[in-house]
Amino acid sequence: MNNLIDKGEQYLLHTYNRFPVVFEKGEGVRLYDICGKEYLDFFSGIGVNALGYGHKKYLYALHAQLDKLIHISNYFYTVPAVNAAEKFAKASGMDRVFFTNSGAEAVEGAIKLARKYAYEAGKKERTEIIAFNHSFHGRSIGAVSVTGTDSYREPFGPLLPGVKFAVYNDIQSVYELVNDRTCAVILETIQGEGGINTADREFFADIRKLCDDKDIVMIDDEVQCGMGRTGKMFAYQNYGVTPDVITSAKGIGNGVPVGAFACREKYAALKPGDHGSTYGGNPLVTAAVDSVLSIFEEEKILENVRESGDYLYEKLEDIFNEYDCVKEHRGMGLMQGLLLDCGVKDIIGKALDKGVVLISAGEKVIRFLPPLIIKKTDIDEMISVLMEVLA
Template identity: 60%
Template sequence: MMSLIKHYIDEANKVLIHTYNRYPLVLDRGEGMYLYDINGKKYLDFTSGIGVFALGYNDEEYNQALKKQIDLLLHTSNYFYTIPAIEAAQKLAKASGMDRVFFTNSGTEAVEGAIKLARKYYYKKTGKTGGEIISMERAFHGRSMGALSVTGTKKYRDPFEPLIGGVKFAEFNNLDSVKDLINDNTCAVIMEPVQGEGGIYPAAQDFIRGVRELCDSKGIVLIFDEIQCGMGRTGSMYAYQHYNVKPDIITCAKALGCGVPVGAFAATEEIASAFEPGDHGTTYGGNPFVTAAVSKVFDLFESRNITENVQKTGQYLYKKLNELKSKYSIISDHRGIGLMQGLEFSVPVKDIINDALEMGLILISAGANVIRFLPPLIAGKYHVDEMIGILTDCLDKAKKN
């Protein structure tokens, strides 16, 4: 059977553009918290497709909602109304506290739309083009040209310059750094309430509230990127709700559809009204298939008390990861909230992650030195204990080496 795995990997490497360093694993199916390869080997998944599969794999109620919609209507253009899109938008607006919603195909596209909306609002308010945007160092907002322009890691941006202009980078959790960059041309500040790809860094209370006050005093649009940290991941529906602040625009994706390709940006009435017909659009965005999924996701989150489970399991995960930190000197820091946590190591984590995979545990990194923990939001204490047991064996091996 190993030759069959090698066969598929070899065929993939012939036809797929090499933009991912994939694990030597050919996945076949999933069930709950577990994935299975084509040999039938079982893996505990603590990545959930990089924060996507909040409800776990092969959820029957979710699957049935999609099957029902397939038999009704998969797609029609945005020149028409459909009930799934209306209901999904209502539920997203209610959960986020925003007023109006635009559905996209991905998180990157949601960021693109948010940037356009902020600049259009600035143009409509001032009559000027060239609105500047402040983003954060270490931020990750996507890989399209606009989203890449506000991604705060230089190595991602450099090969693709020139990107969109007028973007500056402040130091995350340093309010003075943001103040120093604001001028009369600043139209927006964009930030993740919890940085994901950048290494799992939650915003400090004083920082996020201070940025909100700065934006209010200067008439600047505040955009929160909730693509990874939103949809219950931190124990509230959106991470900013921990801070008692409200943005002007949010972006979300990943667990919004729990597996179907869908994202969204949502805004307050005042900001959203800057867009007029023709300012933005998408062929597939918000079609009835993906919005049927979004609508069902919100229903299941509510009926199954998903955020309460995240709070409970997240506290337990935090305790167990702290115990690992105190036990192993190669772990230099532990950060995070809910079921979005990270362990920072004094050594590269690649070998630890590869050893975990061999032992039936799927983990991912955030940079070279951080292991990211993003399990499905249905995870319980049992799954945390199973993960900790495997990771402990991996760390013992690393310690010997």
């Protein structure tokens, strides 16, 4: 294992401080490293592996598509792309879908769509975007431009002009920034990387109202909090509010690189020639999306998220009440976090040594993002390791 890690350090661009583990395979909610050590997964590859590892029906769908057609381009229709688009539109309450290769690319598309909508409406001056402090929308230049953490932005300027940052859950701060040049507001229903900050009901509804009143496009980035994580297909469905445009990725492909942005008909301003992607939504990845969406229904994944999510909430609430170092407990469903009064990197490293994979969100938050098939017994196992480590 150490030889491989040394080689990785030599040849991979050093953009991550990786943990010293080489994973080889997975089964259910368990991962195995190349030495055969077993780990319980509360990380799911940053919220991607919704169905865990080795899901038979999902793998069958991928294998079957591999044998038929991997790629053909968006100049033609394919059965998986059309079926996946229909299922995604129905699950999200959107009318039209564009498949991308990642979450960041979905955000790029959503920004272009909002600008084009204003342009088509004859309001070319409307190019500004309101985003939020502590948001995260990805690493491409447009996505970094709307990401509210200075360290992700500063070295890469000049970024998109006209992006302003409001305070999350403070509608007054949004009112202060909005003007006749605003074309979009972009927010996450639950901020993931920013520390598991959940939108208040009133705040979310106020954003909707503001966008309606001023004909501003409401873009909801559901890349991390969507696709079942909160117990609804998309997190905004907990709020009784529908955005104009959503972005999605991670869990929709369960591991193959696929994302999407989707919009209501009124906002479908991108026309032939305006946008594209060679790979985006190719038959292989959309066969994955189609299969994941079917499995969600057949295996009642959302019900499991609600049941296991409530149980995880109780258990983490106990920890919050018991340990002085835990300052806050946040989130919902299978997207929760504990804010500590110290950095959490060592805690996560120690849990890993003990066979539980966790993840941070910022410096001081332990983030819990297990596969959506996690059971109460797995939660008990994780909690007992977490308690040992915290002690």
